[in-house]
Amino acid sequence: MTYSFTIRTGFAALALAFCVAMVAPAAAQDAPACKTVNMSDPGWIDITATNAVAGVLLDALGYTQNVRMLSVMIGYETLKNRNTDVFLGNWMPAQQKFIEDLDRINAIEVLGTNLVGTQFTLAVPDYVAKAGVKDFRDIAANADKFGKRIYGIEPGAPANITIEKMIAAPSSALKGWTLVESSEQGMLAQVRRAERSGQWIVFLAWSPHPMNEKFALTYLSGGDAYFGPNHGGGSVRTLARTGWAAQCPNAARLFRNLKFDMPMENALIGAILDAHKNPKAAAITWMNAHPDALGPWLAGVTTFDGKPGLPAVKAAVGL
Template sequence: MTRSRRLLAALLPVAGIAAFAQPALAANPECRVVRMSDPGWTDITSTNAVFGNLLAGLGYERQVESIAVSITFQALKNGDIDVFLGNWMPSQTTFIEPLTAEGAIEVIAPNLQGIRFTLAVPDHVSEAGVTDFADLADHAEEFESTIYGIEPGAPANRHIQRMIDTGDFGLGDWTLVESSEQGMLSQVDRAERRDEWVVFLAWEPHPMNMKYDITYLSGGDEYFGPNYGSATVNTVTRTGYVEECPNIGKLLEQLQFTVEMENEIMAMILDEGMEPMDAAAAWLEQHPEVLEPWLQGVTTIDGAEGLPAVKAHLGLG
């Protein structure tokens, strides 16, 4: 073997390693566009927008489909979307358990923890004696035997309907009104302004917790879980996505939100009328310290260091 051939043979393994180490996009151009779901909840709109700003800084694109939770999980299973940042647990257990059992979707990591998700009433109602699920039936007339939920098909609505169907807490003749998040909150707003009674589905993070004086009801553990429906929100993907797009996968694994962060971004959207991407960018500009742990080891689509690129995109220098 000549010297040149020996040198070529020695370099080939190195070249192979270098090629393998290139960003996932080099092998799979489909990673450039990240397909996501938004079920119409402002908290997920907000986190999607935060993620979208990060993706834009890294040179990726985001495609968001506005679809209900039940359809979202089927779309993940079918490979029609890649990422969902809104897997609320345990309320979505009935949706996700069969899919994880058959390996149809993957749970990547929690992105928000220690939150509440259950029924609530305005403070003037709790001050009148309604603090527990068991107190509702005694005031059926004031509530017009009605519970306000969110969009049709949402898991939380199913819990409420099951409670009504079983007649638990004496609510067998009550009605669940399924509406949009904003439709439900319009009822809360009217009740606050008119000193009327309303019981509705409430959760944090959400600016409703800052805008309205509300009390979360105890006693709904069987339907919403203990500690006022204490919940964890997970990031989930279609099966195989992290292996196909490991750079985005690493970002998803490291992406962590807080209640305060989401409350503030959501308030910008709902109360100030800002576009979600603009609201998320404004929050990130004010809190650049969150970027480093999220972007550790994450690169741009071309393989450059991710943190400086995202900072430049946000105008942080």
């Protein structure tokens, strides 16, 4: 009798342990080296905003985000050299040529598309468009009014390289033109000065970005051969260095889950630029106003030490 009771008790204990194991969250599978996630920011405010979102989530999950300000060219080199783990700013098709070498040597993995519906091409103020400049072919016809200058962003940016190719093309009507390189904020300051004085200017523009609300601007047609159709319409992808996702499956799951949209990015960018909020503080404020976004982002994601991810993030952002 005692022997039978002991067996039954043993089986009951095993069954209970099995049930607990089935409902308990799986232990994090990420290697110790995964605790720090190295990322890059080319100095673009939209990537600063999305990096901030990722940073808030990583912090709450027990990871450490390390972001370095690197040009696009250097940033891709650090992915190849395994010094950067994740990049949230692979604008496509604008950066297609830039990543072909990395694809050729299998240096990067695409974790997913984090934003759709982008635009990326040349633009002019509305008053210039109303004067007749609505297409790329109209630029050269007004060379004197533009001072034969096209304003771009930081040196080495893929868009600047595209503009340089457009100027240097054998059949180009832009021979003798100059690409003025500075930075995102430097270029926009020049646009602001031109708008105030009514001067003519042609510059690089994209969406999402508050410039589309701050300035009355017109995207130019006719740039399909250089920026793609639909005013450079495209998407933004999340890249990882090859091997990182296999080594860090939990963190990789988070980045695969991260999807953004235009209203969200415009709100975050506006808070950072116009309200001068710290990027992570702006991200936390947005999450508090949109708590439903957290569930899809954290589906199947745990903390670094294996606890449920969603409650940890909610607690960290004050929900």
